[in-house]
Amino acid sequence: MVGRKMLRLLETCPWVEGDPLLLTSARSAGSELVFSGRTLACQEVNSSSFDNLDIVLFSAGGGTSLKWAPVAEKAGCVVIDNSSAWRMTAEVPLVVPEINPQRILLKPGIIANPNCSTIQIVMAAAPLDQAFGLRECHVTTLQAVSGAGQEAVQELLEQTRIYPKHEPKDSAYPRMMAFNALPAIGKQTEDGGYEEETKVLHEMRRIMDRQQDLHITCTATRVPVLHGHSAALRLVFDQPVSAQDAISVLEKTSGVKVVANPHDYHTAREIAGKNDVFVGRVRPDTGNPKALLMWVVADNLLKGAAWNAIQIANVLAEKNKK
């Protein structure tokens, strides 16, 4: 799903000359995709696939990235990888272009695209950290099923259609997803969490260049939403911060759309298909003048994945031109 979104976004990039090369596994080789009205056939990836390419966008599993990203790097490419395989590797930059674009270097190597939830949370939290000093970030996410892939979307629609019938079978979900909420995304981690939660903790700190002193907690849940993740945030700062102070900062933040009325908000279904991160319900924590609550929504396939990767490619193309 992310790969197809990348293709749509690439159609609008002025620096793209000619057609992209579409590389897949042996199983998908020969399948066709449309780019700018032309039908392109996918080719099986092999050890010489990356010769003479500048930028390679990976949107496959972590295993594929671990195997092929170093091959592309060796061939002289800059790799923008959407899997989690390289995100915590010290020498691999983990980039959200609005926050740490300086990490994007114009030389062969791997650049990691962060986790979808992390991106939208950090888009709100990082500018506020810059302005006021962030001490704590407590998050509950309500995540769309498209983050689990096309089959998960189809399965939710099917489970919904046959409700209240159950159909126990091999599932993309740990429990029934239709008309339910599941506090478990990804594999289990040793600290009692699930991978999605651990990703938010570790990736946020890397992107914001912060250490353990930035205290983060996360409960990540999957809800019966097709597209668009929502996140309820509670942020604690080094100093008292009013809702208006925070809104003023977010109004100036590129890639963020904020509504000033504390009762107003965006919803996942409304913003699906848009590139921005939407912040609403910015309001005081009546028990702590240093804390604020807010509601952050973004399209997990766009800013949470494909659009962030294309933005990185845009920065590379711009540097290349200079």
Added chain:
Amino acid sequence: MVGRKMLRLLETCPWVEGDPLLLTSARSAGSELVFSGRTLACQEVNSSSFDNLDIVLFSAGGGTSLKWAPVAEKAGCVVIDNSSAWRMTAEVPLVVPEINPQRILLKPGIIANPNCSTIQIVMAAAPLDQAFGLRECHVTTLQAVSGAGQEAVQELLEQTRIYPKHEPKDSAYPRMMAFNALPAIGKQTEDGGYEEETKVLHEMRRIMDRQQDLHITCTATRVPVLHGHSAALRLVFDQPVSAQDAISVLEKTSGVKVVANPHDYHTAREIAGKNDVFVGRVRPDTGNPKALLMWVVADNLLKGAAWNAIQIANVLAEKNKK
């Protein structure tokens, strides 16, 4: 929906002798409901309806309760009111029988049944407060549509059926509900919140007999779940508390079912129809030894409404016997 659940639960109460009197508005008078296999006709409420009754369960709007609860009280009844009308009135006890049963007095008067979300949160938080001293409680709820009534349930099913078509019309929801998440339940309040959030703050403190020193925040969201509310909690105590410490306390708490594995949990759809409150994903906050995270699920129509009210009635019946 709550009234019908109350009727089902009353069928199992050994102290109920004969048939209950079913009182409704003029509009619903004459409609029939089944109790223990017998068909009973609803009667329009009037000023002498409450004469010679012992216990009156109200499950109507706040306006109805404001008008008729004092009439029932004057007629010598104990009123158990499920609306929000009387919950913050100083002389009206707000009761969760596992937590503050001593507030239930055997004399004419009004007893308020708390808000659905409040009940399930306080069922987990109050015993932990008793054991370890609770300082902060930060909540994100994921609430089922049955809390908004039978029409809201039907509307979600219909919106789901016609997806992706939109049908703008008079709605039980502020935005599209199907495949969406809405951070707005109830009317807007002056502090930038919504009523559902404010209820959790004020009612929790009343039930736990705590003041402003118990710091609570809440983001209340509506999700496309038919029955059962979920809540992600972060609790901060006066002292370091391990997940195992908390689990040991909750294992001994009447009305609570807790799973010890930090990765395990219950979901709304699984526990719908059950009276208990289910706690899972109890795990450390790796940034603060005094804090814990957990996931609390309950049927909003049962423990969140009808069952809690019937439990209060059970206590009254027991006292009456003595």
